[in-house]
Amino acid sequence: MMINLNIKDEYLDSFYRYVDSMPKGAIVIPSALDDEIVKRVEQYKKDKSKSVPFSNGLKELRKKVIVKI
Numbered sequence: 001m002m003i004n005l006n007i008k009d010e011y012l013d014s015f016y017r018y019v020d021s022m023p024k025g026a027i028v029i030p031s032a033l034d035d036e037i038v039k040r041v042e043q044y045k046k047d048k049s050k051s052v053p054f055s056n057g058l059k060e061l062r063k064k065v066i067v068k069i
Contacts, residue, residue: 007015019027
């Protein structure tokens with residue numbers, strides 16, 4: 001079961017003491033970014049496009065920028 005809680009700052013210490021009193025693994029507090037990271041990893045795994053190193057194509061880009069300067 002998953003539940004979202006909004007806890008006032010003044011009660012956070014009490015909440016964390018309660019969580020610590022529970023058996024290990026009974027309550028899991030995920031990072032705020034966990035869901036987003038999992039979503040992006042799944043999108044990446046589904047993507048069939050080839051990746052290229054960042055440095056590929058930089059020479060041509062530099063030439064175009066230098067010409068405009």
